[in-house]
Amino acid sequence: MSNPTAAMLVIGDEILSGRTRDSNTHHLAGELTGRGIRLAEARVVPDVHDRIVAAVNDLRAAYDHVFTSGGIGPTHDDITADAIAAAFGVPIDVRADARAILEAHYQRTGLELNAARLRMARIPDGAALIDNPVSSAPGFTLGNVHVMAGVPAIFQSMVASVLPMLTGGAPLLSQMIDVDRGEGEIAGPLGDMAARFPELSFGSYPYIRNGAHGTQLVVRGTDAARLDEAMVALSRLVSGQG
């Protein structure tokens, strides 16, 4: 497929310890698929400088876009911005435009822009800010890396700010059909279909509904006509007329 590719990098001890369940990857996956960008990998790493730097450099070399989530708040373990700067080998400091956004926000809310909060205005040289309509402190894009907050509502609002800027590909289409047979019954014919339509991908997902085994078959691709053709063939096949 010639669709652009992307990777997700989730940063945070709290995901790996089991305290917090990551929901940002699933949200991003759906949004990207809708725009014809293929999420090709996801990783979770802890709040450790060298681990973040290594993962960012791995992923930005391998994919068209990298989205990160987490580690850009005000506390001592929010080290993502510095790690991104290190990965790109560029300086980082409090930047006037980001500082102005925070000053306006804290003036409005009557809270103090203290040293900890001012850390959220640390932006690597050359980065473009990502708007944060939820809580003001901006994310940023540097090269092909989009750095966003971990709090789901903020992450989602930042994704909404970033995605319209990106060039997508042909929409990744999917169609599905439920079959009241187990996955093992349908696996042989499904493999034949996959060989016959090599440009499509065929997935099968077993389920139990009201005590009976069934399988959801999902066909994905970018060519709508071939997808329709495959679904007709698949319907014949599962109804025993194939």
Added chain:
Amino acid sequence: MSNPTAAMLVIGDEILSGRTRDSNTHHLAGELTGRGIRLAEARVVPDVHDRIVAAVNDLRAAYDHVFTSGGIGPTHDDITADAIAAAFGVPIDVRADARAILEAHYQRTGLELNAARLRMARIPDGAALIDNPVSSAPGFTLGNVHVMAGVPAIFQSMVASVLPMLTGGAPLLSQMIDVDRGEGEIAGPLGDMAARFPELSFGSYPYIRNGAHGTQLVVRGTDAARLDEAMVALSRLVSGQG
């Protein structure tokens, strides 16, 4: 920390396309933490042979244990077992012990053990089977890699079979305290605490409850006495007596 380390490798297009939300990583994270094994990384890769092989070899070299989820069913895109064999450079074929388990299961259920289902008895040479009380088809352990099904109920039952075999570490303990102040207020003092107790990890998680900002502070470590000491200091600090 001298606790054993682990990585999770989730295998499946359906996670990356956004069709399915991965819940296995979160389950494993909690189970490992309870046994003193530190989940140090998680990855999601698609159903692509070379990508699975590369990820398995990266992770098994870097961590004490690797847990995989997905791709061991009967269909054409269930290629995990073959990829694991390739990663270790060992042969793979239908194995008598695994075949016997499937034969007994399908005899019991009155279904046919067809060619597709028989693929689930393909086990790399030298692997030990992992019991599957839910649907019989076994997982397996090869070297430090534990290969399990993606369906959450089956994954969880396989984790329950594997974990008692592993040597854990000192339990990873955690204590928490809710503070009715924003993360930015508490960030400075919390950083000082982290510097004072370098063997513990301090996390802060902002929340909004009944319209008011608050922060949950979580302290983690293996030394119960130091953890208690830190919590006393933290309580004084957040009540303004620190």
